Amino acid sequence: MRTLATALRLTVLLTFLVGIVYPLAVMVAGRVLFAVQARGSLVVRGGKVVGSSLIGQSFTSPRYFHGRPSAAGSGNGYDAANSGASNLAPTNAALVAAVRARLKAVLAENPGVSASQVPIDLVTASASGLDPEISPQAAELQVARVARERRLSPEAVRALVWAHTRPRWLGIFGEPGVNLLTLNLALDRLESGTAAGSDERSHRR
Amino acid sequence: MFWNALAQVGLFSVVLLPVTVVLGRYLARVFSGERTALDPVLRPVERLIYQVSGIDPRSEMTWAEYAVAMLLFQLVGMVFLYLLERVQAFLPLNPQRMAAVPADLAFNTAASFVTNTDWQAYAGETTMSYLTQMAGLTYQNFVSAATGIGVAMAIIRGFVRRSAKTVGNFWYDLVRATLWVELPLSLVLALVLLWQGVPQNLDPYVHATTLEGAHQSIAEGPVASQEAIKYVGTNGGGFFNANSAHPYENPTPLTNLLELLAFVAVSAGLTYTFGLMAGDTRQGWTLFGAMAFIFLVGAAGAIAAEQHGNPLLARLGIDQRASALQCGGNMEGKEVRFGIVQSALFAALTTDVACGGVNAAHDSLMPLGGLVALLNMQLGEVVFGGAGAGIVGMLVMAVLSVFVAGLMVGRTPEYLGKKIESREMKLAMLYVLVFPAVVLLLAAVAGSTASGLASLSNPGPHGFSQFLYAFTSGAANNGSAFGGLNANTPFYNLLIGLDMLVGRYLMIIPALALGGSLGAKRALAPSAGTFPTTGLLFAALLVGVILIVAGLTFFPALSLGPIVEHLALMAGKTFK
Numbered sequence: 001m002r003t004l005a006t007a008l009r010l011t012v013l014l015t016f017l018v019g020i021v022y023p024l025a026v027m028v029a030g031r032v033l034f035a036v037q038a039r040g041s042l043v044v045r046g047g048k049v050v051g052s053s054l055i056g057q058s059f060t061s062p063r064y065f066h067g068r069p070s071a072a073g074s075g076n077g078y079d080a081a082n083s084g085a086s087n088l089a090p091t092n093a094a095l096v097a098a099v100r101a102r103l104k105a106v107l108a109e110n111p112g113v114s115a116s117q118v119p120i121d122l123v124t125a126s127a128s129g130l131d132p133e134i135s136p137q138a139a140e141l142q143v144a145r146v147a148r149e150r151r152l153s154p155e156a157v158r159a160l161v162w163a164h165t166r167p168r169w170l171g172i173f174g175e176p177g178v179n180l181l182t183l184n185l186a187l188d189r190l191e192s193g194t195a196a197g198s199d200e201r202s203h204r205r
Numbered sequence: 206m207f208w209n210a211l212a213q214v215g216l217f218s219v220v221l222l223p224v225t226v227v228l229g230r231y232l233a234r235v236f237s238g239e240r241t242a243l244d245p246v247l248r249p250v251e252r253l254i255y256q257v258s259g260i261d262p263r264s265e266m267t268w269a270e271y272a273v274a275m276l277l278f279q280l281v282g283m284v285f286l287y288l289l290e291r292v293q294a295f296l297p298l299n300p301q302r303m304a305a306v307p308a309d310l311a312f313n314t315a316a317s318f319v320t321n322t323d324w325q326a327y328a329g330e331t332t333m334s335y336l337t338q339m340a341g342l343t344y345q346n347f348v349s350a351a352t353g354i355g356v357a358m359a360i361i362r363g364f365v366r367r368s369a370k371t372v373g374n375f376w377y378d379l380v381r382a383t384l385w386v387e388l389p390l391s392l393v394l395a396l397v398l399l400w401q402g403v404p405q406n407l408d409p410y411v412h413a414t415t416l417e418g419a420h421q422s423i424a425e426g427p428v429a430s431q432e433a434i435k436y437v438g439t440n441g442g443g444f445f446n447a448n449s450a451h452p453y454e455n456p457t458p459l460t461n462l463l464e465l466l467a468f469v470a471v472s473a474g475l476t477y478t479f480g481l482m483a484g485d486t487r488q489g490w491t492l493f494g495a496m497a498f499i500f501l502v503g504a505a506g507a508i509a510a511e512q513h514g515n516p517l518l519a520r521l522g523i524d525q526r527a528s529a530l531q532c533g534g535n536m537e538g539k540e541v542r543f544g545i546v547q548s549a550l551f552a553a554l555t556t557d558v559a560c561g562g563v564n565a566a567h568d569s570l571m572p573l574g575g576l577v578a579l580l581n582m583q584l585g586e587v588v589f590g591g592a593g594a595g596i597v598g599m600l601v602m603a604v605l606s607v608f609v610a611g612l613m614v615g616r617t618p619e620y621l622g623k624k625i626e627s628r629e630m631k632l633a634m635l636y637v638l639v640f641p642a643v644v645l646l647l648a649a650v651a652g653s654t655a656s657g658l659a660s661l662s663n664p665g666p667h668g669f670s671q672f673l674y675a676f677t678s679g680a681a682n683n684g685s686a687f688g689g690l691n692a693n694t695p696f697y698n699l700l701i702g703l704d705m706l707v708g709r710y711l712m713i714i715p716a717l718a719l720g721g722s723l724g725a726k727r728a729l730a731p732s733a734g735t736f737p738t739t740g741l742l743f744a745a746l747l748v749g750v751i752l753i754v755a756g757l758t759f760f761p762a763l764s765l766g767p768i769v770e771h772l773a774l775m776a777g778k779t780f781k
Contacts, residue, residue: 039425085688
């Protein structure tokens with residue numbers, strides 16, 4: 001009985017300490033030190049939240065760089081309130097069929113590109129369904145299309161891609177990736193000629 | 206590509222060495238009550254907790270008293286978490302108005318988090334209120350791991366004490382592990398994660414209008430605080446459904462490395478602590494060496510399998526070769542920022558360490574990659590293993606190894622000068638047999654009932670792997686999953702719930718009894734005939750015993766799942 005009473009009292013005390021005080025302390029510290037990140041690294045354009053720089057979103061217009069297939073939620077995926085993977089096994093015929101269809105779509109959207117130039121990440125679903133990035137090769141094969149659609153020079157578009165490519169950490173860890181939301185925003189800005197002094201910024205409240 | 210993979214794994218492993226020593230020393234100080242730099246802040250809190258809870262930290266417990274206190278504390282925690290899930294709809298900090306968690310799912314989740322498994326039959330962002338995530342799940346992340354660390358200290362004391370009746374005080378170990386070990390490590394990690402982009406707020410989900418004008422609802426929450434202890438305590442339960450593949454849980458390669466390091470740190474450190482307490486650090490390094498060897502072999506296998514890519518997709522002409530512009534390999538269910546190496550390394554280590562946090566979809570791993578993950582868990586979570594539970598399992602395997610060595614040379618086996626006799630062997634065998642028995646029995650039930658088979662999402666041998674993985678993960682207290690399995694059914698919630706409880710308590714209690722039994726013995730001085738339990742020979746024997754035990758029990762099951770799937774894949778076969 002005495003042991004049970006101790007267990008009960010200790011549960012209450014420790015729940016308060018590590019279940020309430022600790023998360024709130026981290027929250028206060030976050031608000032002071034890393035205000036943008038603590039709120040989810042939201043991106044604002046023209047006073048409206050257009051997404052988060054960490055969270056992928058669906059791009060289908062030929063004027064934008066497209067991301068990876070997503071299994072998050074239904075439809076086009078990228079449901080940022082319902083993350084998840086396809087969980088298809090490598091031997092599942094449904095996986096092979098899906099990849100074949102995606103490859104066909106990529107080749108149709110990007111004339112002149114051959115299957116051997118298509119990197120695997122562009123035709124496979126990510127683990128979160130919210131991957132904000134694609135590989136540099138997946139961006140490169142879309143440069144010609146985006147440049148043509150926007151009447152920009154391929155060189156200018158390619159330079160923008162490189163400016164939004166995150167290298168490996170310390171040149172060693174992880175893999176390089178191109179952030180699509182920030183890249184596509186920069187494209188819009190380049191076209192509307194408001195590169196300097198744009199109203200786009202990370203969100204603070 | 207090869208050199209980069211070597212650098213990514215090699216540098217990580219090198220960093221682990223000083224972490225093991227520094228943390229191992231610190232843990233030894235904390236649990237022997239020596240002074241630490243944090244004492245001025247933490248001592249008053251500790252004293253207050255003892256006062257209010259009516260604890261006398263100096264009173265020693267026998268192994269049985271220790272077990273009773275541990276079980277009662279866990280029971281209270283499980284009931285508390287269950288109730289919190291059931292009534293969350295009426296409580297504050299629930300901006301998304303999450304409804305009450307259904308009874309079977311609430312039971313499964315409560316069992317999952319008290320046992321340090323963190324198996325998730327639910328999706329965090331569509332099921333749990335912020336209060337449940339904080340006061341329920343984050344709290345259990347702390348204390349389930351602290352309980353494991355406490356039990357490890359009790360058992361180590363049993364191994365190194367002489368003619369002792371007691372193994373320490375559960376409350377003291379629990380409070381010290383929470384305040385001195387987990388809290389400071391989690392605070393530091395949470396701040397670094399925040400800096401890298403892991404959110405920490407209580408906001409409702411954000412409504413964004415995408416560049417193409419579509420509506421996107423973005424889940425938020427107190428993620429950083431939970432993410433930190435999720436790894437420091439080898440828990441692995443994600444705030445979100447996608448776990449550490451979600452960019453809000455693991456936004457950069459740097460956070461990926463820190464999360465890897467965080468979940469192996471305490472378990473690796475405890476090997477050094479064990480060596481210190483045994484009065485010979487070589488004893489600890491021998492266990493560490495055996496662990497590191499199995500880890501590196503498994504990680505290399507997983508990386509090779511995933512980097513090789515899927516031959517069925519290669520036939521379509523897609524480029525799966527690694528280059529400067531893409532990582533190639535099997536990218537289904539993986540994130541670009543981690544690529545193959547960081548994903549496969551994570552998959553191998555999270556299954557070694559009984560962590561269960563994932564940064565890739567294990568269900569979409571290549572058959573051999575999935576085999577590494579499955580086999581790592583089936584080794585009994587002794588390769589670093591869960592916080593505390595890992596070193597305990599390794600000590601049991603060490604006892605088994607000296608017994609085998611004793612049989613070969615015809616002498617009574619000894620470990621750390623203690624004679625290993627009939628009672629110790631019975632307890633060790635009980636510990637070793639409970640795990641495969643429960644996994645294989647439950648897998649057989651699932652494989653022969655309609656409710657078991659209805660949840661499979663992949664056809665062919667992979668479907669078998671899905672439920673084999675589920676019961677292995679539950680009993681191993683790992684928590685990772687072949688996520689396509691629809692585990693949120695009354696059938697799986699109940700069975701995996703029991704699987705986790707059996708895998709935790711029916712293993713911890715014999716191990717505590719073993720510690721108590723050894724603690725009561727006198728220590729013999731080593732003689733010329735004593736089989737040394739340090740060095741390469743013993744480490745090799747230990748690795749051999751671990752592999753043989755797991756191989757003998759699980760090989761038939763593995764051959765029906767990932768092995769036959771691999772052969773089918775090589776033959777170019779798909780399943781519908």
